[in-house]
Amino acid sequence: MVQSSKRSPLTWLVHATVLFLVVIWTIPTAGLFISSIRDKDQLSVSGWWTALSTSEQRMVTRVTVPKKPLQEDGLYVLTGNVFEDNKQGIVTRFGDSSLRPSEFESGKVAELKRELTLTVLANGDYKMTSPKAFSSRGKRIFYTAEIPPRFTLDNYREVLGSEGLGKSFLNSLTVTIPATIIPILVAAFAAYALAWMQFPGKALFIAAVVGLLVVPLQMSLIPLLRSYNFIGDIFGVGSKGYLGVWLAHMGFGLPLAIYLLRNYIAGLPREIIESARVDGATDFDIFRKIVLPLSFPALASFAIFQFLWVWNDLLIAMVFLGNNPDELVLTGRLRELLGSRGGNWEILTASAFITIIVPLCVFFGLQRFLVRGLLTGSVK
Structure with missing residues (x-):
């Protein structure tokens, strides 16, 4: 007589319970490890479960004013890139005020106060023009960018x-x-x-x-x-x-x-x-x-x-x-x-x-x- 090889419901319950305990302990540990190797800017705005997806971040940078800025057609010109530390992303909107950080779309020419103009492209390149010499402090640029996933060991260092x-x-x-x-x-x-x-x-x-x-x-x-x-x-x-x-x-x-x-x-x-x-x-x-x-x-x-x-x-x-x-x-x-x-x-x-x-x-x-x-x- 051949004995039945079917497992009892209690056995399946035990296996399911063990699997559940393993999962609830493994998920937080995996999240902790993923968070430890993520970029700190991305970690501050999104959870570890979004580590492989593009995150939208609002950031600010200050324009550096050289001692002798460029001049084109009688205007003072400042150029550069809003991304720092070799970061990359896609700029979607920008602005010149913390109250209106997303006032303009990327690629458009923004008419600012004191006859200033500002343009920020999608790749982060910006161009600021003024009929007068820029102040040494420089102006801040607020922008919203889509940043791809970035992992680093700087946290451990x-x-x-x-x-x-x-x-x-x-x-x-x-x-x-x-x-x-x-x-x-x-x-x-x-x-x-x-x-x-x-x-x-x-x-x-x-x-x-x-x-x-x-x-x-x-x-x-x-x-x-x-x-x-x-x-x-x-x-x-x-x-x-x-x-x-x-x-x-x-x-x-x-x-x-x-x-x-x-x-x-x-x-x-x-x-x-x-x-x-x-x-x-x-x-x-x-x-x-x-x-x-x-x-x-x-x-x-x-x-x-x-x-x-x-x-x-x-x-x-x-x-x-x-x-x-x-x-x-x-x-x-x-x-x-x-x-x-x-x-x-x-x-x-x-x-x-x-x-x-x-x-x-x-x-x-x-x-x-x-x-x-x-x-x-x-x-x-």
Whole structure:
């Protein structure tokens, strides 16, 4: 009897859900990347989804007046092109006032005040004439142009060329690597104790760990900082430094790490642990030679999440390190680069992609362990 190969509706629903999640995560990422390589003038007037289409922009340029302007038939003449920085486009309308920037069509001769005439062609070439000498300041030309798609790496050059970016990159590594390793080591010992060792109050410890998962970071940050400053004054340790950042990240990461690792270690075969104890192995030997190697997928899974969270953190780093340029992390340096120019999307998008380079390398390097750690125990 041949079994039916048709898939159940639940299977199709699962596949559709996964596809939907992939799409809603991929589209914003693609939009962020496209925006990071677009021309900043086009980015400010149109969305990333119009990157491959011609955009209409309203721009202004000021006519440059040479020391000795040309003269034709008794008139002073100024010529040039409204497009700057090797940009190209098609001028559709122009004007000489911000109140009427599209008063004239391209190619027509505009009669202006003081017997001035102005002509702007579709390719951007302009010609201005006057019976009198031009003032040294020059006159502004407002124009509307259809600009073809333009992509550039200038946004990345501006961000990567900023002062102190390399130092901030190293500072982020100095904060992230210890703040990832320390919680894993501490949580591994605690998870083994809560999973396989018997001692009074074990259930209360497990309940406390679960309760700490819901404590908001913002609610506990100020008490933690005050406690750290108090202890620092007693032992003569400064209130600003890497030690405070490492301890803060360890404290906020330990509840989740202990909870995940405890559930994983508790699911290991009991026969292996009991056999080791019969052979005379101590708890430390069991943890070091059996539990730790078998728990590597779970350790790698948490390492990915902890690394991503610490690398992208700005709040804790600013609280415990301050604004010292020598200790500023990468996210803080990029925030300083934006400064009051928060509307400069080209800087923001390029900075975002620069910050995700290292996390992407970590994720793709450890993703096979992440999948193993999440699926272990699902099939018996």
